[in-house]
Amino acid sequence: MPTIHDVAARAEVSTATVSRVLSNPEKVSEATRRRVLKAVDQLGYSPNAAAKSLRTLTTRKLLVTVPDIANPFFSLIIQGIEEAALREGYSVMLGDTHHDAQREERYGEMLLRREVDGLIFLGHSMSKSVSATMKKNQLAPIVNGCEYSPNLGVPSAHVDNEAAAHEAMSHLYGLGHRNIGVLTGPLASPLSRDRLRGVQSCARENGAAKQVMVVNGDFSIESGIAGAARLFAQQVPPTAVFCFNDEMAIGVLDYASRVGRSVPESLSVIGFDDIRFARYMRPALTTISQPMLDIGRETVRLLLGVLQGTVTTAVSITLPHKLEIRSSTGAPPRPAAKT
Amino acid sequence: MPTIHDVAARAEVSTATVSRVLSNPEKVSEATRRRVLKAVDQLGYSPNAAAKSLRTLTTRKLLVTVPDIANPFFSLIIQGIEEAALREGYSVMLGDTHHDAQREERYGEMLLRREVDGLIFLGHSMSKSVSATMKKNQLAPIVNGCEYSPNLGVPSAHVDNEAAAHEAMSHLYGLGHRNIGVLTGPLASPLSRDRLRGVQSCARENGAAKQVMVVNGDFSIESGIAGAARLFAQQVPPTAVFCFNDEMAIGVLDYASRVGRSVPESLSVIGFDDIRFARYMRPALTTISQPMLDIGRETVRLLLGVLQGTVTTAVSITLPHKLEIRSSTGAPPRPAAKT
């Protein structure tokens, strides 16, 4: 593997010149530049990243941690991140935390070791120790995607979860539903709490605060199935259920079809995220769509901003969501049982 | 950010000793070790990755390139890779190539720059120049997942695509179908060609070689829809279609429901991969399941093998697949039109 010295020798220049040709071509004369480039080419030289990084204290790598990379919601965000990062000359490292604190720590450490220039974490949890160490005096190169938690003190890009949840519920009430089941994500996450707030305010406005039944899920299809089972076991089962993500909604759909409740005739289901498969469910899933690619792009814009010093406070970017009405929601089977 | 010198100073030892404590603790006395560890702790020191990498010529990073990270098939493989890599102390970098040669080149270069120790590429395409440069004399630290292409000369982990496709077709013929449509992936990939070979051999064995209608897709849902449209426009439309992945099958399902062909009564559909959503389609998708996590794990095992010199030839690991019969396949509507 050739080094810069080999190139310098072959081109009969100093290593300084080779370095210049490669990173500040305009500072070297046409003739030498050509000579150097030719040598680079002949030797198949490419600069050693570690040496460069050691010298410049920069890696041009971004770390993205995510609770579950197999979730299509996250993988689309990652795609947006990757695309935006590449465009700016950064490459991305990926960490799947499974919501495991130890893994979060481990990935967080990569920032301290300077293995990466910055960190984007999707979901709510991040390594405590790392953020503590980092933000000694100023904003650490850490941003969040999807959630908004002002007390974390990191910039983030996300939709207005409270408003979106309000909208989803409003759709259901508008259709005539009174007894609505809600399948949340883990309540540890601000995202779930924000959405729950939207749910409750909407319920109050519709004078139906008592009739919402809240069940906790964990965003998996399986927990959607389990949640549906719990909801349907109530003495007054809901005529509609609002799930905090599409996968749980898929679980509910599955459960409903297995127990013979047709959707939307006897049960309405609404999801959240609008993953790619939502519209291909039968019935097609009504859901709140999030601009995943944009969330991804926006997080890298923020991160590069703090890296360059143009972002100096924990700004929070709100991206637009949209209620996507498809076929899984409709009027309740008959006038609601109670007022 | 403290360096090894700071630690050495505080612990009143040399940097050599600090280094030893951190990587060969047994070579240093109990007392000093404790002193050093205490200093490390107090300073919050963590070794600079670039410096270490420069010195040791190793990064403990693996690069994974994938044609489309938003595809659940790939994201599960990636999850397997990430898990296995982490267990061995490696972290993973991710590159989404979109099948774009330029991007492939760019990611491939990371190997040359020694930004990563090895490369796992999913799908069929890899940077030519890179592989050329690398394998001067011995096996390059490059392995493949999903495909098997002996002429590439890299180790790989995959299912027996030919046999699996044969099995899928066999299932359809067994059900009584004669006119079968096949929706392939890009024929540039050996994977598609392997499966096509399985399709054709099975068709011949059933004396129906002439009745298979092959249409090319690109593994997207949209191309599944388009492919279905072409298939149904034939003068003798197929009574069953075999798609080379589940997403295209989902597209076919969608098209069928829109044109009022019920599945499986009037059309059978079979997919490939068994992505997580396949079983939640309505009707639930019959498909060939692949062990995605294992494919991922196996590729890192192979890669670490060549890194350690225990894998010295382009071995090819075949993992088991399984025909998953669900509700999207059934007998054809009536005795086939022609023999």
Added chain:
DNA sequence: TGGGCTTCCGGAAGCGTTCCCGGACCCCGC
């Protein structure tokens, strides 16, 4: 012709590690 400015290039330090080599010290047995 000569002085100052610009352009282009080379020398060399330094980034933070690892690890080879050798020195100091201790212990033990003769």
Added chain:
DNA sequence: GCGGGGTCCGGGAACGCTTCCGGAAGCCCA
């Protein structure tokens, strides 16, 4: 008491690059 062996530790070079600084050369204009 002394040599041999073992254990611990420190000095310092090396990894491959970037960049500061200064020198050489060329140019222009007075």
